Amino acid sequence: MDAMTVATPKRFTIDEYHRLIELGFLTEGESLRDGKAERIELIRGELIQRTAKGTPHTVCSSILCRQLDRLLGDRAVIRGQDPITLANQSEPEPDVVIARGRDEDYLAHHPYPEDILLVIEISDSTLTYDQTTKLGLYAEAGISNYWIVNLNAYQLERYSQPYQNIQGEFNYLTKQISLANQSVSIPEFEDALLDLSRIFPEIAIR
Numbered sequence: 001m002d003a004m005t006v007a008t009p010k011r012f013t014i015d016e017y018h019r020l021i022e023l024g025f026l027t028e029g030e031s032l033r034d035g036k037a038e039r040i041e042l043i044r045g046e047l048i049q050r051t052a053k054g055t056p057h058t059v060c061s062s063i064l065c066r067q068l069d070r071l072l073g074d075r076a077v078i079r080g081q082d083p084i085t086l087a088n089q090s091e092p093e094p095d096v097v098i099a100r101g102r103d104e105d106y107l108a109h110h111p112y113p114e115d116i117l118l119v120i121e122i123s124d125s126t127l128t129y130d131q132t133t134k135l136g137l138y139a140e141a142g143i144s145n146y147w148i149v150n151l152n153a154y155q156l157e158r159y160s161q162p163y164q165n166i167q168g169e170f171n172y173l174t175k176q177i178s179l180a181n182q183s184v185s186i187p188e189f190e191d192a193l194l195d196l197s198r199i200f201p202e203i204a205i206r
Contacts, residue, residue: 011046013045014085014089042090043133043137044090050093060151060200061122064095064149065078068186075189076099077099077111078096079096079097079099080095080096082097084119085110086137088140088141090141092137094121096118096120097118097120098116099115099116117186118146119138119143119147120147120148121149122149122151123152124152127150131148131157134146135148135159137170138162139159139170140162141162144161144162144187145160146158147159149200154179154180155178156179156184156196158175158176160176180197
């Protein structure tokens with residue numbers, strides 16, 4: 001009797017992923033299925049379908065980008081739901097990224113880990129995924145600061161100091177919780193205080 005064969009998912013390198021985009025099989029961050037666009041991102045070589053965003057997520061993302069732009073001005077690049085390129089065959093599209101330099105610096109390539117000051121994911125239905133898969137991905141890439149805007153608990157989770165444990169798993173040494181009525185400083189911009197009550201939608205009536 002023939003041995004049973006097990007199908008394995010096709011894994012793509014970042015170069016192959018970019019080639020699919022160039023050939024028109026994908027648009028940046030989207031694929032077509034049954035004639036409809038699906039939001040995707042490349043995670044460890046796999047094309048992962050992203051969960052559709054609800055209105056609180058969308059509102060929070062818009063407010064957060066506006067607040068960060070107001071606080072930082074031309075001192076950094078604020079990117080919203082745009083790709084970053086990681087060495088572990090991943091090109092995720094975080095909700096918000098703060099990167100060094102100017103927008104024009106990323107004409108030739110998306111930000112690399114060494115360019116990134118802070119990655120932020122806004123989480124409600126994706127909370128577990130962002131606390132595990134995304135967290136490990138960013139820690140492995142050596143991204144120093146990762147924040148999760150936890151819409152379910154109305155709090156901000158701040159992770160820093162990426163490391164690898166003896167089992168080879170990647171995580172962050174430090175986790176801090178800040179409540180929605182507090183303010184936090186933005187990494188490498190200690191004079192820039194983000195008022196968290198401004199970024200959680202409808203916080204006053206919760």
